[in-house]
Amino acid sequence: MTFSYHSLIQKDPFQTSAEQTVSKSLQFQIRDVNSDSSGPPIPIPETPSPLQQFKSGIKAEDVKCAGGFTLVLKSEDSSPACVKPDTAQKLIERGWGTFTVLSTDYTYQKMNGTLSGNVVLAGGPQANYEVDVYVTDGTTIVGKTLSDVNGNYSIQLPAGNYTIYVPDYPTKQTHFVSVFSGKNTIFNIVYGTGYK
Secondary structure, three states: OEEEEEEEEOOOOOOOOEEEEEEEEOOOOOOOOOOOOOOOOOOOOOOOOHHHHHHOOOOHHHOOOOOOOEEEEEOOOOOEEEEOHHHHHHHHHOOOEEEOOOOOOOOOOOOEEEEEEEEEEOOEEOOOOEEEEEOOOOOOEEEEEEOOOOOEEEEEEEOEEEEEEEOOOOOOEEEEEEEOOOOEEEOOEEEOOOOO
């Protein structure tokens, strides 16, 4: 830090004082006054920016955000951005981007939301139907649950985008759902209408 200040210098007791401008470089060390540690400060590792990580060869969905920030992939080009969770949710709702969900490392993920709905087979509720939830790659399962006797299901998931497959005739249907922090997303599973 560099700053300027004025100093009154009196060269001779019988002369008037002269003003002089002096610049000094000062170095400050900031410490937590509530800490009892008297040792040298522990350096806090800096998280490289999403763009730096991306340009270094890290896949967009594997980019790590600094504490308190959430990873969002821009819908237009899948480039990574780290934003506050509230901002991330607004961007997703407006279609600007999508969440990414990592299959095992939830350290950098958002708060949970709920995915729930009703399972209907050929017009009636389906009990004990296994609802499997996949990440957007369609192969990695992040959660599963069974429907109750009334065909209702509910599962807590980190906020993000998911894939759910529904069996139907002649092939299974692929559905994409989004779960938002602190909110309930309703996705009803209806199948069997194509069977004769």
